Amino acid sequence: MQSSRLSPRFPGQLLDPAGRLRFGASLALVVALAVVAALVSISSGAYPISVTDMLRVLAGQPGQDAAARLVLMEVRLPRFLLGFLVGAVLAVSGAILQGLFRNPLADPTLIGVSSGASLAAISVIVLGEALLGHWLHLAETWALPLAAFAGGSGTVFLAWKIARRAGQVSVATLLLAGIAINAIAMAGTGLLTFHANDEQLRSLTFWTMGSLGHAAWHDLVVAGPWLLLALLMAQTLATPLDAFLMGESVVGHLGFDTERVKRRAILVAGLGVGAAVAVSGLIGFVGLVVPHLVRQMAGASHRTLLPICALAGGSLLVAADSLARVVVAPAELPIGLMTALIGGPFFLVILLRMNVS
Amino acid sequence: MTVLQARQLSVALAGKTVVEDLDLTLSAGEITVLLGPNGAGKSTLLGGLAGELPITGELNFGGRPMTAWAPGALARQRGVMPQRVEVNFPLTVEEVVRLGRTGGDRRADEAILAEVLSALSLEGLRYRKMPTLSGGEQQRVQLARVLAQILDSQGPRLLLLDECTSALDPAHQQLALGLVRTLARTQGIAVLAIVHDLNLAAQFADRLVVLKAGRCVASGPAEEVLTPSMLASVYGYQARVERLAEGYSVIVPVAGAVQTAPVKPTCRQAS
Numbered sequence: 001m002q003s004s005r006l007s008p009r010f011p012g013q014l015l016d017p018a019g020r021l022r023f024g025a026s027l028a029l030v031v032a033l034a035v036v037a038a039l040v041s042i043s044s045g046a047y048p049i050s051v052t053d054m055l056r057v058l059a060g061q062p063g064q065d066a067a068a069r070l071v072l073m074e075v076r077l078p079r080f081l082l083g084f085l086v087g088a089v090l091a092v093s094g095a096i097l098q099g100l101f102r103n104p105l106a107d108p109t110l111i112g113v114s115s116g117a118s119l120a121a122i123s124v125i126v127l128g129e130a131l132l133g134h135w136l137h138l139a140e141t142w143a144l145p146l147a148a149f150a151g152g153s154g155t156v157f158l159a160w161k162i163a164r165r166a167g168q169v170s171v172a173t174l175l176l177a178g179i180a181i182n183a184i185a186m187a188g189t190g191l192l193t194f195h196a197n198d199e200q201l202r203s204l205t206f207w208t209m210g211s212l213g214h215a216a217w218h219d220l221v222v223a224g225p226w227l228l229l230a231l232l233m234a235q236t237l238a239t240p241l242d243a244f245l246m247g248e249s250v251v252g253h254l255g256f257d258t259e260r261v262k263r264r265a266i267l268v269a270g271l272g273v274g275a276a277v278a279v280s281g282l283i284g285f286v287g288l289v290v291p292h293l294v295r296q297m298a299g300a301s302h303r304t305l306l307p308i309c310a311l312a313g314g315s316l317l318v319a320a321d322s323l324a325r326v327v328v329a330p331a332e333l334p335i336g337l338m339t340a341l342i343g344g345p346f347f348l349v350i351l352l353r354m355n356v357s
Numbered sequence: 358m359t360v361l362q363a364r365q366l367s368v369a370l371a372g373k374t375v376v377e378d379l380d381l382t383l384s385a386g387e388i389t390v391l392l393g394p395n396g397a398g399k400s401t402l403l404g405g406l407a408g409e410l411p412i413t414g415e416l417n418f419g420g421r422p423m424t425a426w427a428p429g430a431l432a433r434q435r436g437v438m439p440q441r442v443e444v445n446f447p448l449t450v451e452e453v454v455r456l457g458r459t460g461g462d463r464r465a466d467e468a469i470l471a472e473v474l475s476a477l478s479l480e481g482l483r484y485r486k487m488p489t490l491s492g493g494e495q496q497r498v499q500l501a502r503v504l505a506q507i508l509d510s511q512g513p514r515l516l517l518l519d520e521c522t523s524a525l526d527p528a529h530q531q532l533a534l535g536l537v538r539t540l541a542r543t544q545g546i547a548v549l550a551i552v553h554d555l556n557l558a559a560q561f562a563d564r565l566v567v568l569k570a571g572r573c574v575a576s577g578p579a580e581e582v583l584t585p586s587m588l589a590s591v592y593g594y595q596a597r598v599e600r601l602a603e604g605y606s607v608i609v610p611v612a613g614a615v616q617t618a619p620v621k622p623t624c625r626q627a628s
Contacts, residue, residue: 018449018484102445242456243445246499249409249439254459254506255432300446 005049018299026298030311034084037315041083041322042076046330047077079215083321084314085227086212086280087290089272091313092234094287097295097306099241100265101175104295107288108273111178112155114284115185118207119192119275120151125203126192133274143221145278148207152274155181156266169262172246210281210336213320223275230272231310237265238302245300283336285343292350358385359420360513361406361546362619366414367397368405372558376571378414383515388538390558392411393568394541394592399551400440402568403517406435406549415455419453419513429460433510434540440551442517443495444487450474450498452485457505471522473508474571476528492524500533504540516541518550522557530554534561555596555608559583 014025021029043049049068054084057072058348090108097106107112113296124147163174196204204212240261244249251258290313291305298304317339323336361383368376374397383389404410408423410432412586416423417503419434434455444453458466474480477497487495500521507514516537522530534550538561541548552558557591558565559579567575567582569591575582583606588594595614599607610616 016484018486099446104446239456239459242448243450243459245444245448246442246453246456246502247439249404249407250442251438252408252428253432253435253437253439254456255429257428295447299452300448301452 009224010058018228020134020299021297023298023304026304026308027295027311030308030315034311034318037318037322038080038084038257041318041329042072043076045071045076045325047071074216075130078217078220079321080318082215082220082223082279083223083318085220085231086276086283086314087286087315087317088310089230089276090206090283090286091290091309092231093269093273093293094313095266095291096237096241097269097287097303098291099244100170100262102245102247103175104292105288106175107284108269109284109287110182111159111175111274112181113152113186113267113270114277114282115182115189116155116158117148117152117274118282119185119188121145121148121156121278122189122192122204122205123151124148125194125207126200135165142222145219148278149223149226149274150159152277153270155185156270156274160266168259171262174266177206186308205334207277207281208336209334210283210339211332211334212280213332215279219279221227223279226271226275230268230275233264234272234306234310237261237268238306241265241302281334281336283317283339286317287346289343289347290316292347320350325341358513359383360385360418360515361549362415362417363406364415366377366402366405366416368401369411369413369427370401370404374571376405376568377431379568379573381573383547383549385513385547385562386541388541388548388550388561389564389566390562391549391568392550392555392565397568398571399417399568400519403437403549403551406515406518407435418515423471424465432460432506434507435515435517436507437517438499438503438521440501440523447488447596449484449486450479450490453498454479454501454505459506461506462509467590469505469508473504476504477533484591487528487620493526493529496521496524497529497533500604504536504623507542507546508544513545514544516546516548516550518548520551520553522552522554537561540552555583555588557608557609582610 011265014022016022037053039051042054045049048066049072053068054072057069094106096102097111102105121144124143128143136280159174160169160220161170162177163169177318184227193201193204202213240251243254244261245254248258251261263289291309294308294312317335320338320342321335324333324335327333359382361381363379363381366376366379366381367374372423374426379402391402393399401410405412406416418426421497423445436602449503451470454470455466474483477500480502481497482490482494487498490498500518503516503518507516517539525533534557537548537550552561554616562579564577565575565582566573566581567587574591575587583598585596585598588608593616595611595616596608597611599609
């Protein structure tokens with residue numbers, strides 16, 4: 001094997017001439033990560049299941065342990081799948097918004113999607129009884145996710161409307177409007193928390209700190225299609241997003257419909273993150289940290305970045321979720337807390353290392 | 358052969374008409390340099406021709422109204438280099454130049470990539486990340502991307518260059534504009550370039566168009582247009598024009614003269 005010119009320590013096949021991991025190698029790495037995350041996530045928890053038992057159940061072999069089967073099929077599997085999809089969407093949405101705003105610090109929480117979704121869900125918890133009366137009971141388990149979804153996409157639509165002048169959307173105004181809406185939603189959340197009773201406060205934590213603890217198959221049925229749609233639509237934006245890194249005008253010069261690209265990017269982030277918050281609450285840092293890491297590893301071109309981010313984000317969130325279940329077992333930490341605990345210091349380390357080099 | 362023809366063209370920026378009633382004809386193989394003081398509307402005019410800003414009046418490209426062109430097809434015929442492009446993300450030089458090939462003939466990609474990189478002496482930087490490059494190197498990469506976009510296209514072609522040499526050292530200015538001129542001549546590309554350096558403009562322009570306050574105040578070959586009286590009235594610049602040889606003039610400031618620069622606001626928005 002021929003060695004790479006820039007990094008003679010590594011075989012040339014793994015690294016490209018720019019010293020980055022090639023797409024194939026990156027893909028193999030994140031797929032391996034995803035498999036490990038899946039095995040750890042499905043086997044660990046308050047009721048440990050060995051990998052052989054897991055494979056036996058999944059293969060449909062009649063096992064002696066009915067409890068293991070129940071835990072696996074009704075708790076762990078939907079939780080893993082949901083966690084993976086949510087992590088993937090958060091990371092991809094982060095990457096898209098960073099490209100759109102040409103700002104590596106953009107994040108789904110920044111344009112108000114997450115906080116809007118969270119505020120809507122919390123409103124239903126605290127004020128639902130008074131506002132909706134018996135309609136709330138009719139909606140039952142659907143009321144909260146639907147409210148969060150509507151809240152998330154509603155906020156994006158609002159920011160979009162504010163930034164739109166004469167048929168064109170100003171990306172800078174969109175960012176500023178998002179920050180303002182984010183602050184207002186956060187204030188609303190604070191007011192409602194203040195107003196909530198003890199029981200409501202407990203369910204509020206889910207929306208403010210995130211959790212995959214309630215994940216069930218019906219969450220996957222509700223949110224899964226939107227999450228998948230967002231992931232697929234994101235891939236069609238790869239080349240125009242590369243052009244966005246040169247500045248908005250270049251997108252048009254290269255023959256793309258700039259307004260349509262912006263509309264789609266916001267739609268993907270709004271629908272995806274809205275659906276993610278609806279089933280898992282507010283989970284920060286994944287959308288910020290994952291694209292940053294993947295850019296360092298595999299480059300900034302969105303054709304590489306978006307698929308790798310999806311797999312890496314999914315794996316990371318599932319791993320964080322496994323950790324959240326294990327550290328204080330049999331109780332579990334909110335996952336948003338976990339991602340902030342790991343992601344925050346990690347991000348600082350990256351920043352410090354960047355300043356040094 | 359006429360590539361682009363504008364009649365009574367007006368371009369608006371932020372709802373205000375900045376360029377007004379402009380007639381402009383760009384021919385194949387010819388470099389037209391747009392001159393004028395800061396705020397005269399040069400970039401706005403380029404933005405109007407590049408489809409970024411709303412225009413009124415008549416604008417034909419390749420014998421058809423500009424609006425009749427499909428965006429994808431137009432991108433293969435019209436390359437636009439914006440004034441300032443700064444890339445903060447770690448895209449490599451190759452990835453940026455390859456972006457210019459979007460929608461083009463895939464089979465030609467590698468040859469064209471190699472051609473533009475070598476012509477702008479960027480081969481050594483091919484795998485470098487953009488944020489690690491100097492301003493001048495980044496500017497050459499952007500020019501390479503724009504050239505890669507239209508180099509193998511058939512039919513009418515237009516290059517719109519907004520100060521494409523502003524960050525380059527003198528040798529690279531000659532290299533870049535020399536390349537643009539060679540490509541214009543050999544491939545019949547029409548070029549409209551904004552150049553602030555009067556000596557460069559005089560050297561490379563087949564024709565100069567001078568804008569002041571959004572209107573064309575002079576146009577023609579450099580020998581006719583670049584005169585001390587034009588420089589004084591348009592720029593408030595007291596200078597002499599020295600002819601060195603056929604086709605080469607040097608503009609030198611008058612020693613000791615008080616440069617009155619902006620005599621009054623030239624931009625319509627400022628007035």
